[in-house]
Amino acid sequence: MSNSPQYLSGNQIRQTFLDFYAKRGHEVLPSASLVPEDPTVLLTIAGMLPFKPIFLGQKTAPYNRATTSQKCIRTNDIENVGRTKRHHTFFEMLGNFSFGDYFKEEAIKWAWELSTKGFGLAPERLIPSVYKEDEEAFAIWRDQIGIAPQRIQRMGEEDNFWAAGPTGPCGPCSEIYYDFHPELGDENIDLEDDSRFIEFYNLVFMQFNRDSEGNLTPLQNQNIDTGLGLERMAQILQQVPNNYETDLIFPIIKTVATIADLDYSQADEKQQVSLKVIGDHVRAVVHLIADGVTASNLGRGYVLRRLIRRVVRHGRLLGINREFTPEVAETAIALMEGHYSNLREGEVLIKQELKREESRFLETLERGEKLLGEILEKESKQISGEDAFVLYDTYGFPLELTQEVAEEKGLTVDLDGFEEEMEKQRQRSQAAQETIDLTIQGSIDQLAQTVHPTEFVGYGNPHSTAQVEAVLVEGKTVQEAEAGEQVQLILNQTPFYAESGGQIGDRGYLQGENLLIRIEDVQKESSLFIHIGRIERGMVRVGDTVTATIDRACRRRAAAHHTATHLLQAALKQIIDPSVSQAGSLVAFDRLRFDFNCPRQITREELQQVEDTINTWIAEAHETQSDVMAFDEAKQKGAIAMFGEKYDDVVRVIDVPGVSMELCGGTHVNNTAEIGLFKIISETGISSGVRRIEAVAGPAVLEYLNLREKIVRDLSNQLKAQPEEVPQRIQTLQSDLRNTQKQLEAVKQELALAKSDQLLTDAETVGEFQILVTQVEEMDAKALQTAAERLQQKLGEAAVVLGSVPEAGKVSLVAAFSPKVNEKGLQAGKFIGGIAKLCGGGGGGRPNLAQAGGKDASQLPEALSTAQVQLREQLL
DSSP: OOOOOOOOOHHHHHHHHHHHHHTTTOEEEOOOOSSOSOTTOSSOOSTTGGGHHHHTTSSOOSSSEEEEEEEEEOOTTGGGTTTSSSOOSEEEEEEEEEESSOOHHHHHHHHHHIIIIISOOOGGGEEEEEETTOHHHHHIIIIIIOOOGGGSEEEOHHHHEEESSSSEEEEEEEEEEEESOGGGOSTTOOTTOTTTEEEEEEEEEEEEEEOTTOOEEEEEEEEEEEEEEHHHHHHHHHTOSSGGGSTTTHHHHHHHHHHTTOOGGGSOHHHHHHHHHHHHHHHHHHHHHHTTOOOOSSHHHHHHHHHHHHHHHHHHHTTOOSOOHHHHHHHHHHHHTTTOTHHHHTHHHHHHHHHHHHHHHHHHHHHHHHHHHHHHHHOSSEEOHHHHHHHHHHHOOOHHHHHHHHHHTTOEEOHHHHHHHHHHHHHHHHHHTOOOOOOSTTHHHHHTTTSOOOEEOTTTOSEEEEEEEEEEETTEEESEEETTOEEEEEESEESOOOBBTTBOOOOEEEEETTEEEEEEEEEEETTEEEEEEEEEESEEETTOEEEEEEOHHHHHHHHHHHHHHHHHHHHHHHHTOTTOEEEEEEEOSSOEEEEEEOSSOOOHHHHHHHHHHHHHHHHTTOBOEEEEEEHHHHHHTTOBOOTTOOOOSEEEEEEETTTEEEEOOSOOOSBGGGGOOEEEEEEEEEETTEEEEEEEETHHHHHHHHHHHHHHHHHHHHHTSOGGGHHHHHHHHHHHHHHHHHHHHHHHHHHHHHHHHHTGGGOEEETTEEEEEEEOSSOOHHHHHHHHHHHHHHHSSEEEEEEEOSSTTOEEEEEEEOHHHHHTTOOHHHHHHHHHHTTTOEEEEOSSEEEEEESOGGGHHHHHHHHHHHHHHHHO
16 A cells, blocks of 8 residues: 655645646646636636636637636635635636547546656545446546546536536536545445545546537537646645645644634634634635725625625634734735735735725624624524614624624524514615615615615706715615715716616716715616715715716717717628627727627728728718607617617617617717717627627727827837838838848758758667767757758768757757658657657657657757667667
8 A cells, every 4th residue: 555645835736737737738828817707707616717618619719728727716615614624715726628639538647647646646545436427438547547447436417527507518527536545445435425535636528518408419629627626636745634734725824823822733623713714715815806806795895805804703703803814914925926926916905905894894893793792692592683683784793794603602593583674674764764774685676665766867967956865885875974985876866877788877976065976987776876986075964965967078978989889780780791780888988899790700891891981970960869669669660679678668769860770778979970080999709600899989089099199109219210101111120120030040051050060970870770869059940950851861861850949948859760761660750749748749740851849848858868769779
């Protein structure tokens, strides 16, 4: 039985994994942000998520193989963090991916090689699992890896079959488990036994497409998606009882223990749980903040706030009664900055955000902890809904925190009673026209039950008088707010357009007696317009009368871009294809973006025609007409519905007679001449059958042109030429550069030939052949080929293999074989390709002449030595 594995640090494990796959032709990519591009996912929860569009066929990968160490966050099992050996909110997933390149055989062989040789795990400690119907994977493990059949565990669909969703790409999985107690034998293996086994590597074989009826058909391109848990491998290789005591997390725990004046090894179970929770959560929050997330009561911001508050509270449980999170964050940053440089770059922001959130929550804790302590002393089984509501309503103590504290004391919370108290509060508010306290989720919907829908009066009026119906601070309604606070306000009527239909919300001001509020955005929730801004002067109270004024310049910009978007769709239908339809849009103050369904690329000439047509319509000064009519009538007239909008029975129609007619609730110019100019900035494909145009209109065109003029002016100054001379000057420089490069290539060729003649004396006689295998200094691929050909010709019946390192980290290899060498069964292309793999690369070519490359220059001497040995053996 093998002894324990060799110790590797977390950083060494990560680098070993990435280097292993880099040597096998994988592109090493940096971790994607925790804020994913995929709008359907709140946070990056898996290593494959950044590649999801590729796996779904929406994008074409620029490489066939990739490897990453992807930072991930999951909070679905947050209550288990610190209590189990391996649950985390933040973790790193090491992955290797194939996009239609290699498949099961290579994935399994490499996973096994990496595990047993790269990480030195004893084969007898590894147990593979396969999907119960995947005979191919079972056979690879049995026949090629050599695993005894009784050790290969067949698993059901729930455990070993991956799918992107109910339909689409899917496939079976194969996992590798580490056995902490192999002495227990192979009988009655139970991979669910957490004390004996740990799954550390999961291989997904994406080979099927599942239709709406559940039928599976083979994919044209089979993909590989794998994940190896860094923290789990660290536990195995560092021989510690859980993931928290690895060098990835334990230094953070030690920092917290020092602050709390504790010795981790002497701490009791509850104290160790708190230390682990903080160690885990601090890693998560520093990365979230570094990736641009700020604490709030919505979405990602709520995840961040919840994690920070759990850190602070567990610090309190350890006896820490001062601000400590920035100090602990410093340890986390120092641990991870080597691989994630953005942590140190964002150090100030990270610590400021933590300090601010910790300070705010300490005030909440001080208000609520005393009352909660009294409640816990008098209760033996359950905290009443009434008490939980008082904590929430009066002291701002989150319900989930009350539940967590109660659970630690062996108590529960009467959630039904809590909801009853919430309902009573709503009823009291309706009767007295007072504000209600809100839960974080669904708060606006609840508020909509007591506040009348906001009346929008902004189509023709830039300002109006309004009454403040509700004031919210951090998602909670209050009676008043003062200067400096960020607020959300609901008015009885407003001239501010709320974001919808692709158009962003208006900006502007709310003013009153000694009151000034800058409105930065307006969102629409249910029937209410939420005015988001900061109080710059004075105090605002529920019931106040204010003057609401939009920023007219911003409104004009948005209106120009919105009408221009309608003209753009009309032009695309007219010039490209009548079937063009909108697939998404953005109407902002500085630009517009229009996504549309189109099965083909658009030519440069067509784009210019679209742009010219729109500018013609603008110059023709078409009056825009706004009408309200029945939805059916609008459809009969040919009005186009906007993407993603839901329409009532009565709709608003924007008509540019003879040009465009669309259902739209946005703001528009009165006449197309008000747009001024329209300019397309870019046109790209964003997914299969969907293209995107970005453009500017109105004042934004001038800003765009000014920027381009500055670029031209700077180029003119640098090239010492008039603007109209710049293109010709650049062409001349490019021509000169090409000529210089040709001359340099010629010199290199001559130098290579001169150097090659000096190598003739190094040739070795093997039977009737000459063999020359050697490394030459700093010679590029082309010069290396010239030298190899010349040497082979001078040596006669010979095999020549040359290697060089033309620049740092890169390897060039060339093989030149004479005809008789080919007759011995040696092909230059196949031979040099195999040698290049030893340097983390590959290549090939003709039987007599072939080139290859690699990424690991340190392996070149060994690769050339292998080449010489193989040639000797095969040419004797």
